[in-house]
Amino acid sequence: MTPASPYSPELRAAARHFGRRGFLTATGAAAALAFAVDLPGTGRTAHAAEPAAARRITEDPFTLGVASGDPLPDSVLLWTRLAPRPYEPGGGLPPARVAVRWELAHDDRFTRVVRRGLATAHPEFDHSVHVEVTGLAPGRVYHYRFRAGAWVSPAGRTRTAPRPGARVTELRLAAVSCQAYHDGYFTAHRHLADEDLDAVLHLGDYLYEYAVNATGGARAYTDRRLPAHFNRETVTLEDYRLRYGLYKSDPDLRAAHAAHPFVVAWDDHETENNYAGGTPENDVPPEEFLLRRAAAYRAYWENQPLRAPQRPHGPDMRLYRRLRFGRLAQFDILDTRQYRSDQAYGDGWQTPGPESEDPARTMTGAAQERWLLDGWRASDAVWNVLPQQVTFARRRNVPTPDFKLSMDAWDGYPASRRRILDGAAAAGVDNLVVLTGDVHVGYAFDLKADFDDPASRTVGTEFVATSVTSGKDGADRPANWAALTQANPHLRFYNGRRGYVRISLTPERARADFRTVPAVTTPGAPVATAASFVTEAGDPGLRPV
Structure with missing residues (x-):
């Protein structure tokens, strides 16, 4: 059933007048429609x-x-x-x-x-x-x-980052994702604040649009109650702003931000679950969804340490960008939500077929794809790091011929993934590291030239950061652990606890430590290293430490 619209009749009428194409292509008009009466004058000073x-x-x-x-x-x-x-x-x-x-x-x-x-x-x-x-x-x-x-x-x-061309001996990072407030305490962020790091990469789902009840869900407050306006899904600009106020008031998240510079990228829940470009998850007119997307993007920029080029224009925001750390590493931060084709076969885990394998399908959009491949051709970095949102490696759900793949991940866009891997090879990218969030578990993958052939060449590495809280406490071995590890021989590690990935890059090797906590539904849990892996520069492939 289509929910009642939270937008004024005037905004909805204007949205219908512009239509979906108008919103997506005429960003100036969309910005004027949605928020022009609510922007500070550009000529004003402090x-x-x-x-x-x-x-x-x-x-x-x-x-x-x-x-x-x-x-x-x-x-x-x-x-x-x-x-x-x-x-x-x-x-x-x-x-x-x-x-x-x-x-x-x-x-x-x-x-x-x-x-x-x-x-x-x-x-x-x-x-x-x-x-x-x-x-x-x-x-x-x-x-x-x-x-x-x-x-x-x-x-x-x-x-600050090292100077261009500097010969950096080590870069220390952490990757985090998926922090549902209602699923538990941000204990991982407290431990993250104590790490010796150069930067933190937040890979998406900084907040969730879902309702948070008066007792904070799994946090089960006994000393205070949250206002009733949190107990609804975020749709309007005020909704998103209030939700950031709730999340960013958390002391553990504040500690992590105060300790380290963050490099942030969104996934879906900062706006709406599993949206694709201008296509919403729910049954609402696409042009009305873009009003929601404009609100979500604006609140995201307001509440994140982002520079002026990332300031949104209506329902559009240029989030993909590039950072360099001397000659050691280049980071190409992707946006895999705003420009993607709609998920094939109605989303979810599906049997792959002509719809998902259509060469025209894209995860990044054509402009972002060109930007990425051009950047790789110009890179002289030892490590080319690709922080992005959804699982890049192939991930069969069972080790039998009737397997299914996630249509929301790169498995639902195999032609797009092939273009990325072919572009990396053509650019001479020898040391590719993909950093991922989204799935609430920790993975370590060898990226293969041909995922159908386990003996094919390894062309890179993927480290998937588990969630901060999403999914509640989790387990060391989730219920599908045996099926996934048997079905995917390039999957070298799989753990379902909460935490983060700590990464060290040197000119010789990359090391990943999967840091986990035993519980998030109670505060103050300790942190431990569940597993560590290294990959050598010039010799891709993971080895346990």
């Missing part, structure tokens, strides 16, 4: 903030913490959002522009400040702040904080 607005804040506005992201050799992106009452619409602030001061220092006591400035927290962007600090030294650790009136934020720690 001095346009009301001088008294910050002084009128009587409660701590930094309840959502601080974050940094997308490190460059001479620049970092700093983020915060003012929300004295994050569970209320508007974060408990009036609709006024607030002046926010920021500082960047060499030390955590801020005795050696290297940059400082003034930014504006616009109510049109839910009082979020994005500061791009430039003119910094490459490969350096910095500390940062914000001030609004008399209030001072917690301090964050970040670092």
